[in-house]
Structures are given as structure tokens and as C-alpha cells.
Amino acid sequence: xxxxxxxxxxxxxxxxxxxxxxxVELTDESVTKKAREAWHKWLVEQPENQWAWQRLEKLxxxxxxxxxxxxxxxxxxxxxxxxxxx
Amino acid sequence: xxxxLSPPSTESLEKLYQNNFSWLQxxxxxxxxxxxxxxxxxxxxxxxxxxxxxxxxxxxxIREPRSYLVxxxxxxxxxxxxxxxxxxxxLQALMQQxxxxxxxxxxxxxxxxxxxxxDAMLNELGPKVKSAFLMSQLKxxxxxxxxxxxxxxxxxxxxxxxxxLQHCLMFSLYEQLEA
Numbered sequence: 001x002x003x004x005x006x007x008x009x010x011x012x013x014x015x016x017x018x019x020x021x022x023x024v025e026l027t028d029e030s031v032t033k034k035a036r037e038a039w040h041k042w043l044v045e046q047p048e049n050q051w052a053w054q055r056l057e058k059l060x061x062x063x064x065x066x067x068x069x070x071x072x073x074x075x076x077x078x079x080x081x082x083x084x085x086x
Numbered sequence: 087x088x089x090x091l092s093p094p095s096t097e098s099l100e101k102l103y104q105n106n107f108s109w110l111q112x113x114x115x116x117x118x119x120x121x122x123x124x125x126x127x128x129x130x131x132x133x134x135x136x137x138x139x140x141x142x143x144x145x146x147x148i149r150e151p152r153s154y155l156v157x158x159x160x161x162x163x164x165x166x167x168x169x170x171x172x173x174x175x176x177l178q179a180l181m182q183q184x185x186x187x188x189x190x191x192x193x194x195x196x197x198x199x200x201x202x203x204x205d206a207m208l209n210e211l212g213p214k215v216k217s218a219f220l221m222s223q224l225k226x227x228x229x230x231x232x233x234x235x236x237x238x239x240x241x242x243x244x245x246x247x248x249x250x251l252q253h254c255l256m257f258s259l260y261e262q263l264e265a
């Protein structure tokens with residue numbers, strides 16, 4: 001499933017949207033065993049889902065490499081400057 | 087980091103550059119009150135135009151090339167100030183680090199590049215969504231803790247998180263496609 005055509009299929013888009021939802025569910029501290037099983041079922045359902053989950057893990061790795069406090073302060077500061085007007 | 091700059095034909099862009107570079111530089115100088123910075127950002131504006139798909143076709147179709155230039159220049163300025171803000175707060179935070187955690191110049195450069203990228207990615211999210219996302223991703227706060235901090239319901243926080251993640255996933259996908 002390559003993306004060389006420059007197009008992302010509708011299934012891939014849907015899979016990405018679902019992957020994000022699942023991530024939020026699974027990282028909730030009150031996540032249930034049932035939810036985990038449902039996620040796994042979703043994951044093996046179609047290759048697009050596995051692809052989307054890999055994309056999500058790749059995204060997560062980006063944040064892991066950042067030193068937390070330093071990055072938080074820097075990125076939060078830019079939040080305030082986002083409203084600069086000319 | 088940027089895509090290769092090799093558009094097939096740059097005729098209209100060249101003309102635009104010749105006729106308007108000095109004008110744009112003046113326009114920027116009036117707003118920045120620094121002629122070096124104005125020259126740099128005028129240059130950056132044209133460099134950015136090189137990355138626009140079919141830029142010559144677009145320029146040909148535009149009635150007011152200067153107002154188009156100003157639009158692009160404003161975006162370049164905003165990005166420039168965002169980067170500066172990040173750089174400054176990064177340096178400030180760095181100075182407060184305990185000495186044993188000294189970060190090399192090379193590490194700093196890599197980290198700043200990552201911060202710029204992440205900032206660009208989060209840029210289009212609303213401030214609340216962005217805050218919730220940063221608290222979760224970088225501070226490792228639980229949804230309940232974020233909800234308490236932001237005075238929101240936990241389900242709102244989860245909605246924000248999903249929205250932010252979805253946006254980041256699409257952003258990094260298109261960024262990869264353009265590269």
C-alpha cells in the first residue's frame with residue numbers, strides 16, 4: 001500500500017481517523033479489557049488499519065524524543081504569539 | 087529539509103521578482119524597521135513561492151501580484167516570528183537546565199528543528215485543543231488531570247485529543263507526500 005500516487009484513499013483516511021480515536025481510548029486510565037479487545041479486532045480487520053496504526057506510532061515517537069519540560073515551555077510560548085497582527 | 091526547487095519554468099516568477107523585489111523589501115522594512123531582516127524575509131518570500139505548485143500559472147492569473155506577494159510575505163513573517171519565539175523560549179529553558187544535563191550544540195539544532203516542525207503541525211489547531219494535546223503528550227497528564235486543569239469535562243478533553251491526533255496524522259502524511 002504505497003502512497004507514491006500522492007493520493008490517500010478514503011479507507012486510509014478513515015483508518016487514520018479511527019486510529020486516533022482508538023489511541024485516545026487506549027490511553028485513558030480507565031480503559032477496559034473489552035475496549036482493548038475491540039481495538040485488536042479493529043486492527044486486524046484490514047491492512048489499512050495496521051498501516052494507520054503504524055503512522056500513529058511513528059507520530060508518537062516524534063514526541064518521545066523531545067525533552068518534555070523544555071518542549072512544553074517552548075511550544076506553549078508560541079501559542080501566545082500566534083495572534084501577531086501586521 | 088525542503089522539496090527540491092526545480093519548477094519547469096520560472097518566467098513569470100522571474101518577472102515578478104525583477105519588478106517587485108525592491109518594492110517588497112521596502113514594504114517589509116516599513117514593518118520590521120530593520121533593513122537586513124527585510125532583505126532576508128523578502129528573499130524568503132520568493133523562495134517560498136518557488137515551492138508553490140504551478141506558481142507561474144498562478145502568477146499569470148493574478149490581477150494584483152503585489153497583494154499576492156504581501157499575503158505570502160505576511161505568512162513568512164508570522165513563521166519567522168514563531169520560530170524566533172520558540173528559539174528564545176528554548177534558549178531560556180536551556181539556561182535553567184541543571185549543569186549535568188548539558189546539551190550539545192548539535193543536539194540543540196536537531197531539537198529546535200523538531201520543535202519548529204511540531205509547532206507548524208500544531209499551528210492550525212485551536213489554542214484549547216493544542217494545550218490539551220501538549221499536556222497529554224509532553225507532560226504525560228491523564229485526561230482527568232487535563233480536564234481539571236482546563237475546567238472542562240473529561241469527554242471534551244478526549245474529543246480535543248482525538249481531533250489533535252487526527253490533524254497531526256493528516257499533516258505528517260501530506261508533509262511526507264510533498265517531500
